[in-house]
Amino acid sequence: MSGYRLTSGGNVDRQRPVRFAFDGRPCTGLAGDTLASALLAEGIRLVGRSFKYHRPRGVLGIAAEEPNALVSLRGGGRHEPNIQATMAELHDGLEVRSQNAWPSLGFDALAVNGLAGPLFGAGFYYKTFMGPTRRAWMWFEPFIRRAAGLGPPPRQADPDVYDRNNLFCDVLVVGGGPAGLAAARAAAECGARVALCDERAAFGGSLRGAAREIGDVPAQDWIDAQLAFLAGRGAVLLPRTGVFGYYDGETLGAVERVADHLPAPSSGQPRQRYWTIRTAEVVLATGAVERPVLFAGNDRPGVMLADSVRQYAETYGVACGRSVTVLANNDSGHAAARSLAAAGVTVARIFDQRPEVGPAIRAIAVGIGADLRTGWTVVATHGGKGLHAVTAAPADGSGRAERFETDCLAMAGGWTPAIALASQRGSAPVWSDALGAPLAGVPAPGARWRVAGAAAGRLDTAGCLAEGAAAGHAAARAAGFDAAPSAPPACAAEPVGLHPAPVPRHPDGKAFVDFQNDVKCADVALALREGYVSVEHLKRYTTLGMATDQGRTANVNAIALMAAATGRSPGEVGTTRFRAPAAPVALGALAGRHTGAHFQAVRRTPVQDWHVRHGGVLSPVGPWLRPRAYLREGETIRTAYIREAANVRGAVGLCDVSTLGKIAVEGPDAAVFLDRVYSNAMQSLAVGRARYGLMLRDDGMVLDDGTAWRLSETSFLVTTTTTGAGAVMTHLERLHALFWPGLRVALTSVTSQWAGMSLAGPRSREVLAAALPGTEVGNGVLPFMGLLEARMDGAPVLVARLSFSGERAYEVFCGADHGEAVWERLLQAGRPHGIMPYGTEALGTLRIEKGHVAGGELDGRVSPFNLGLEGLLSRKKAFFGSALLERPGLHAADRYELVGLVSTAGVPLRAGSHLAEGPRTRPGPSQGFVSSTTFSPATGQEIALALVKGGRARIGQDMFAADPVHGAHHPVRLAPPCFVDPEGARMRG
Amino acid sequence: MRIPCPTCGPRDLREFTYIGDALRSAPALEADADTWAAYVYTRRNPRGEHLEYWQHSHGCRQFLRVRRDTATHVIHAAACVGPHATEDEA
Numbered sequence A: 001m002s003g004y005r006l007t008s009g010g011n012v013d014r015q016r017p018v019r020f021a022f023d024g025r026p027c028t029g030l031a032g033d034t035l036a037s038a039l040l041a042e043g044i045r046l047v048g049r050s051f052k053y054h055r056p057r058g059v060l061g062i063a064a065e066e067p068n069a070l071v072s073l074r075g076g077g078r079h080e081p082n083i084q085a086t087m088a089e090l091h092d093g094l095e096v097r098s099q100n101a102w103p104s105l106g107f108d109a110l111a112v113n114g115l116a117g118p119l120f121g122a123g124f125y126y127k128t129f130m131g132p133t134r135r136a137w138m139w140f141e142p143f144i145r146r147a148a149g150l151g152p153p154p155r156q157a158d159p160d161v162y163d164r165n166n167l168f169c170d171v172l173v174v175g176g177g178p179a180g181l182a183a184a185r186a187a188a189e190c191g192a193r194v195a196l197c198d199e200r201a202a203f204g205g206s207l208r209g210a211a212r213e214i215g216d217v218p219a220q221d222w223i224d225a226q227l228a229f230l231a232g233r234g235a236v237l238l239p240r241t242g243v244f245g246y247y248d249g250e251t252l253g254a255v256e257r258v259a260d261h262l263p264a265p266s267s268g269q270p271r272q273r274y275w276t277i278r279t280a281e282v283v284l285a286t287g288a289v290e291r292p293v294l295f296a297g298n299d300r301p302g303v304m305l306a307d308s309v310r311q312y313a314e315t316y317g318v319a320c321g322r323s324v325t326v327l328a329n330n331d332s333g334h335a336a337a338r339s340l341a342a343a344g345v346t347v348a349r350i351f352d353q354r355p356e357v358g359p360a361i362r363a364i365a366v367g368i369g370a371d372l373r374t375g376w377t378v379v380a381t382h383g384g385k386g387l388h389a390v391t392a393a394p395a396d397g398s399g400r401a402e403r404f405e406t407d408c409l410a411m412a413g414g415w416t417p418a419i420a421l422a423s424q425r426g427s428a429p430v431w432s433d434a435l436g437a438p439l440a441g442v443p444a445p446g447a448r449w450r451v452a453g454a455a456a457g458r459l460d461t462a463g464c465l466a467e468g469a470a471a472g473h474a475a476a477r478a479a480g481f482d483a484a485p486s487a488p489p490a491c492a493a494e495p496v497g498l499h500p501a502p503v504p505r506h507p508d509g510k511a512f513v514d515f516q517n518d519v520k521c522a523d524v525a526l527a528l529r530e531g532y533v534s535v536e537h538l539k540r541y542t543t544l545g546m547a548t549d550q551g552r553t554a555n556v557n558a559i560a561l562m563a564a565a566t567g568r569s570p571g572e573v574g575t576t577r578f579r580a581p582a583a584p585v586a587l588g589a590l591a592g593r594h595t596g597a598h599f600q601a602v603r604r605t606p607v608q609d610w611h612v613r614h615g616g617v618l619s620p621v622g623p624w625l626r627p628r629a630y631l632r633e634g635e636t637i638r639t640a641y642i643r644e645a646a647n648v649r650g651a652v653g654l655c656d657v658s659t660l661g662k663i664a665v666e667g668p669d670a671a672v673f674l675d676r677v678y679s680n681a682m683q684s685l686a687v688g689r690a691r692y693g694l695m696l697r698d699d700g701m702v703l704d705d706g707t708a709w710r711l712s713e714t715s716f717l718v719t720t721t722t723t724g725a726g727a728v729m730t731h732l733e734r735l736h737a738l739f740w741p742g743l744r745v746a747l748t749s750v751t752s753q754w755a756g757m758s759l760a761g762p763r764s765r766e767v768l769a770a771a772l773p774g775t776e777v778g779n780g781v782l783p784f785m786g787l788l789e790a791r792m793d794g795a796p797v798l799v800a801r802l803s804f805s806g807e808r809a810y811e812v813f814c815g816a817d818h819g820e821a822v823w824e825r826l827l828q829a830g831r832p833h834g835i836m837p838y839g840t841e842a843l844g845t846l847r848i849e850k851g852h853v854a855g856g857e858l859d860g861r862v863s864p865f866n867l868g869l870e871g872l873l874s875r876k877k878a879f880f881g882s883a884l885l886e887r888p889g890l891h892a893a894d895r896y897e898l899v900g901l902v903s904t905a906g907v908p909l910r911a912g913s914h915l916a917e918g919p920r921t922r923p924g925p926s927q928g929f930v931s932s933t934t935f936s937p938a939t940g941q942e943i944a945l946a947l948v949k950g951g952r953a954r955i956g957q958d959m960f961a962a963d964p965v966h967g968a969h970h971p972v973r974l975a976p977p978c979f980v981d982p983e984g985a986r987m988r989g
Numbered sequence B: 001m002r003i004p005c006p007t008c009g010p011r012d013l014r015e016f017t018y019i020g021d022a023l024r025s026a027p028a029l030e031a032d033a034d035t036w037a038a039y040v041y042t043r044r045n046p047r048g049e050h051l052e053y054w055q056h057s058h059g060c061r062q063f064l065r066v067r068r069d070t071a072t073h074v075i076h077a078a079a080c081v082g083p084h085a086t087e088d089e090a
């Protein structure tokens, strides 16, 4: 037992115990605890094993800088790995598991990795991947995957919901410590709309529970008064909200942990909320992170950051040890020692690496009865899974080392301002010799932030309050709200962590720089010896700073080590650029409500419900759900589509084609517009007639095919493929806006306004006639490519004599509201003729038999010459895409050409197969690929369409459809792409 | 990034679709293949200020000519082009 709960102090509720379990062991904390403070109060120091070497690790810090104490929370669908114990709030029944230990935390068999240290040294991954030993990865991988890692991912679906919200304000203050609270207050006093975010559970930062006065009230009272004032002014206060990204236009991303501190979210409450914050001005009051000191064994449980040890005592009423030793390289360690002693924690001795300290600092040690040794440092730590002694010696090596019993070593290694957000917004950091750390530089052009408090290098509370208020005032003024805010309160001066002693040149042994990624000082030295002198290279070579904590406690020590080793100044070494996210973001928060059925909106045709009621097996086609086939008793998709397709050829079928894109093109210049857009002539199209047409892209490749129906001199209805609808609409709008804005034409998407159904088969005319009694539908009135307006049971319908199947066929369009009625009417009229509805599988079968191209062929890489559609290219006019059609490559003899395939062995073919000339053992180079396949009831064969090099000249040849992924290599014979009625007599008749 | 749509006001990037480089002018249909090849394939791709076309696809569907800094994403101006063209104010 080491840490314990102090008898008084802290912002915890001593009347409200909270029960939780750590690796199954029952524990008790208090309301207001973090998991880390509760574990420390229980005397638990060993919390996890390290990433690479499986070294025992405990809590190092107090908040988001924590590199060691990563745990898995909860179970089942609410299991969440890699949570910092310092950020997790305690709740009743919380299940906590340690990570990366096997078989148990106390006895970890994989700690042998620590003995195999050289194997996993700096650059191990790099060398294994890139070097001549790359093949070794095959052997190492399974072992490394198990040995090095974080917590296991959840195996079950997350039962909770996540929300996304937008927040608009004039001044956003990031960080609710003394500087942030002062900034928020000043901005609010000026009348600005203020939002204040803090990643921790409560506002106040390092002042929470501190035994000091602000103005003339206790620190906690001052914090509460500021929050009450801000709430009264309507400020948005967001605790538990970490800002992870700062983007252009003063847009910031943040995640609010709405219910992470509860056993489960209440009904309707999201677990987390992703905020998109748009603000005029930003105040970054993100504080500073204390640095560890570099010495052998600085990662042993019980070795912690000094101000974190102080905050555990003052904020949570927890002593991290029975006898604390402070190791400082600056004055702030002494301030922490004084506060600890005042809170009732025993501070036995203070080592300060500096040869001399001032009289006021010396007086602190005297006042608290601690043994102060200046010019001393710690050189080793002792204890297996928890510190029980340190060896210390004069830092200059001049004297004898001594051993001291202690169960908590508090390191004060200087302060690193948290500048990640400013850096994300494009600010180049500037090195500060006084801090021994980089500060945010000037804002990039257009950036609207200012930095205040410890984040700006002001480490004293009085300075934080004054500069915070000034920054809040300046931000409000810049946002257009000028008034004179009240003066910030006074507070007593304190020792601060400026001018830290330099890092030692060569810390011995296992002195860790990056705790989370297990990077040692020696690894930095090795990287330098191997030539990685740039800090960006060092980072990638050693993985330093690349863990989930983003190297908050590590980066600056690494820069200082590099500087010392290469004789450069730290400013010359430079820093790496910070990128979003500054902290891990759960995928659920990014997805928000867009999960499951809400992932994408589903478009429904007017006949959708009928399909479902009648055995339609729905499957996604673009944003739609379409029936693949209508299953009868005992049928499979295959037997059903064969029946449906055969029935179209033999009698009549009905297919829902409402999903086709439909665009109304209207205006005096509509015909001119379409004439430029389509490759074939459209101006000459007579009113009451339809025409098949091809649209090309700028580069001459095929964009889409479809039909144009001329409804009047000035009005056309254009149809597109189902999946091409959006692209065609944008294409037409673009051509109108950018190429021919003078044309008087209006484009309107009417896809959802029309229901459409294809009535196809030799009996289709009889069915149509029966459904439209009194209306003449014969070839004289409604020939192939003709249009007819009529009324079906009172509903206006538009009938086009178009055929995708190659049979006599009609597309019947009606208003969407009449869709299901018209569908039912056609089925009823068709019953005596043996009508059956058919789905997309049969639709595909019929068009493949007929050699019509669709999505499988129109993949964006084909020209009209590949598809044999030269006949649709007008020679009398220029049209969009025509200029680039004469490029020689499009006319090469070995260009892909559309052909049909017959599977001569009678086995089904698979789309995506390659066409090969040789047998399985010597296939030779690919000669093309299979684009669409089906069983053809009309020919009784397995057939396909394919794009084959010089394909037309090879018709009649035998080749192989090679699909090595599935082990298939089937003989095929090349055929003309049209298998049914090549003369077109059936569709015209 | 927010784009100030002249018809809808400032709107989030997610409502817009990038259409292409606006430094090039649209060739006539009858222009020769070299002119079209230059239009289709040649880009200046500047770092800094650039002219681009964006469509307000989840809004008014107008095409906008946007003067944007590709390094900082600062948007200096946006105007509608096409039949409903607006004045470029900046």
Ligand SMILES: [Zn+2]
Binding pocket: B005, B006, B007, B008, B009, B056, B059, B060, B061, B062
């Ligand atoms: Zn708009």
